[in-house]
Amino acid sequence: MTTTATTGLTEERVLQLRADFPILAEQPAGVPLVYLDSGATSQQPRQVLEAEWAFRTRRNAAVHRGAHTLAALATDDYEVARDRIARFVGARPTEISWAMNATDALNTVALSLAAANRAAVVDPRLRIREGDEILVTEAEHHANLLPWQRLADETGATLRWVEVDDDGVWTADAALAAITERTRVVAVAHVSNVTGLIAPVEQLVAAAHEAGALVVLDACQSVPHRPVDLHGLGVDAAAFSGHKMLGPGGIGVLYLAEALGAALPPARVGGSMITTVTMTEHEFLPAPQRFEAGTQPVSAIVGLAAAVDYLEGVGMSAIEAHEVALGERLALGTASIDGVRLVGPRPGEERAGLASVIVDGVHAHDVGQLLDAVGIAARVGHHCAQPLHRRLGVAATTRASTYLTTTEAEVDRFLDALSGVRAYFGAGR
């Protein structure tokens, strides 16, 4: 195929990239693997594994501590990694701090806001009181819902949400209408992990800032798949996970815009984040170290920087175009199968490179089992978005998510297998 050759990735290029991913040659179910679960976790290219190996075998040491040369080399790698990741998302290095994963990063924001509101003197920009509002959407991943539920409980604020329609889609108009002068935090996913819907972030930021609210972006499904410029978007905080962007597990990123990073107290305290400590008092380092209590997973951070290098080498715009084309192919293909209901934007409407479906009369786990039997690794379940699934009227959906290594042929194999599911289970009989 050549349709996206100018802006996306040619088939030849994709096949070349695939050779970098050892796991794609595996046959866990005894047949060639069709990996359509990058939305849950992505696979790692050799370059990332080698970068980690090289660090661990040649430069490993505790960073920002001690005076020996190895420690200096490790510290250098560590801070260079931060610089690269900052550049990758259009941020300053001081705005990037490490987390375990996106869930951890989102918790850090909510817990820090709770801590700020427990302080004797509350910074007015961070103040959340009874009667104030925290706004999310009905489609959020639990990682971007539960921390806000708890923060609302702790501060007496009201959690509000933008409702979705029968397809699981919410509109900019509804979201903008829900932002009031009482709104203190707006927390949304940039790209939904279930519907592939892309949030109108700039509009939300403009309205939220007008109302004096902070905007927290769950960028888990955007940063790995498309160019993201956090300064351009203007959000106050953002979170994403390394394991979803070709990087290792155990490392996530918390972006705190300079002003918020300077105002927010740390949720966790301890070593590596202080200037002076006495038996009764302590003084914190500025961001980002302030949010990095304890020893960080340095080799994973080095691996994540290598992942970013790899992604930049391929080109984020090309990856985006490639996946958008595959997402549209998935949407069109699934929507045309009898008894299969596509969730999210309709074919032809903007969507990311993933699609979730409901197979009429067949539970998603049975769908997943049948797909697995022909080598297709898709995700079935509630995708950590139970409220969304409840609204859709099902307990689980089946999701295919693509990445830079996904081919059109793989999408077609998924569509082909999906179209045989109802007959296999005798649905509609």
Place this chain on the structure above:
Amino acid sequence: MSDAPRDPLAGLYQELILEHARRREGEGAIEPFDAERFLRNPTCGDEIRLRVRLDGDAVDALGWEGQGCSISQASASVLAEQAPGLSVAEARERIEAMRALLRSRGGVEAEEALLGDAVAFAGVARFPMRVKCAMLAWVALEEALTELDAR
């Protein structure tokens, strides 16, 4: 198992299972009842609400409502077909046999005499992620009986 055409699912979805998943024997809330259990499999969202009524020391009636994959629904259906008329001790023995069958990873021979149609679930043993689905209704009954024992 015949060699052609090869079923990639190696007998997981026996016709009897698919048939029970559609038939849903015993579906519905019985009244009156002696004990009720609600169980949920958090990994996949399968859920069941099971009620049991005893007559002396025997299971008199069993009813269930739930939603989930064909394995979990079929196993509830098979259980509902088998349980009425069993003594509590027999029901427990059968639940244990089912558990042994499902946890065997294909290793033990099914106790066909004891399990009856439930041997159709033997194939599930090779799919460890589905064992909980197949046990859901059976564990619900086990817990209901334990609750009654304690009374």
